[in-house]
Amino acid sequence: METKTTIDRLSGFVGKTVTLSGWVYNTRASGKIAFLIVRDGTGLCQCVVEKSDETTGFFDEVRKLPQESSLEVTGLVSVDERAVGGYEVKVVDVRVVQTAQDFPITPKPHGIDFLMGHRHLWFRSQRQWHIMRIRATVIDEIRRYYNDNGYILVDTPIFAPAAGEGAQTLFQVDYFGDPVYLAQTGQLYVEAACMSHRKVYCFGPTFRAEKSKTRRHLTEFWMIEPEIAYASLDDVLDVAEDFICSVVQRVLRDHRDELVDLGRDIDALEAIKKPFYRMTYSEAAELLHSSKAVELLDNDLTQKTAEISELGKKIEELEAVAKGGGKQWKKDKAAAEVIEARELRAELEEQLRNIPTHKKLAAEFKWGADLGGSDETIISRLHERPVFVTHYPKYIKAFYMREDRDDDRVVENFDLLAPEGVGEIIGGSAREEDYDRLLARIQHDGLPQADYEWYLDLRRYGSVPHGGFGLGIERTVAWICGIKHLREAIAYPRMRGKFYP
């Protein structure tokens, strides 16, 4: 009697016969024995077909089965340390559902352009599969955290009437003849909602027409934005800190093995504990001017120079292997390693070229300017836990941020910089609750007051101190997984010049 099950449940079926349904991940076959690595969406399992009286009917069909063909296999489950996942199925029957033809993504290296063009197939690969599962857990933990802590979900509109902030990064859409914009944030709308429910959050896609192509930007990304009535800046920081710890702990609990597979430094994640560092923008500026910043970059300079020369030696050695005598596969492996080492070297050389610029930018940083990407990197790398940078100059920040009542040059806002040079993953603030101050900011920024009348209403009818923040999902997933580029942190990334598939 056969039982249908999935690979993640095989431990309960050792010594029993089960049927798995999935896809061929890879095959290795000889004349009398074939190994099928089957994936079924829950994991990988090695299925072994030995040529015998019972299996001659399908043995030849199975051993030539192309990658990603879909099939059902029935067989006896056993524990086997040699097999991926630790369990093995000795096949007694196979039913091919569909024979795939020339699956483009082979188990060999591919270029990023090719992979991105085949994103719909690429995420069947193990690495992408791991990242997407971790993303799902991150989102699940986000919802759980807010739902369990008394927050009400409020969905904010995607079609937004007003430009609001950062008008140059808006996508305009034709709304029955009227121009509207794809939402860059749901924040103004959750501010209204928190006056109804006290603690609320929105979670959804946001759109920014960033002109640049960088590893840190997408044109479509997901954001969680909690908003709390009767909250001070410190209250909001406490929430952000507790929330981030909760997400990191959950991923560590549920995905430790996957993080290891992704090559993530687990100890660095374990170190994400309360309290995070808190410093003001002015203190951050001092840090950039300090000898610590100079030392960090000088160390980088010598270290990267050493790494580059070491890589150069390694490349020469590998090239000698690749071009010399010996087994073909050894030469191929060496050639592949040469390509990898060259890419790494090019990256390091680029970084090396940028160090003097970064040093100059940090040393000449002037109070009043926004922190640049390299400045954020320096600050985050000087700390092993996340860093809150608070109280930025008023006029480089958005109109709705609350003026510091003790120092009207700055606002009560914050950015959270993730460690290891990842940079900003959260931006938030206390919101200006005073009608006159808010109106003055709207006028100073030259925003159309009529578009914000509904927002000003919130300051006319029972205005209270309140605040919140936005966390970028992709940046968080990229940080936790230790991946360099946001494009791998979302199933279908949207970037400048990229919208297929």
Place this chain on the structure above:
RNA sequence: UCCCCGAUAGCUCAAUUGGCAGAGCGAGCGGCUGUUAACCGCUAGGUUGUAGGUUCGAGUCCUACUCGGGGAGCCA
């Protein structure tokens, strides 16, 4: 918008000083009873991104363009 790098077989990459366009993977055929990106043998596979130019001769040199990668600036 600026700087750097790249574009050669379906994929990843070679090609010496400007001198016959090649290998691995993948595909097809054959072999192999414990493989781990399996391995071994054979076969097929090319308008070298586009348009010009220099030259006896251009994948290689020059100009423009297109696309991609990395970085800067800009930016939630």
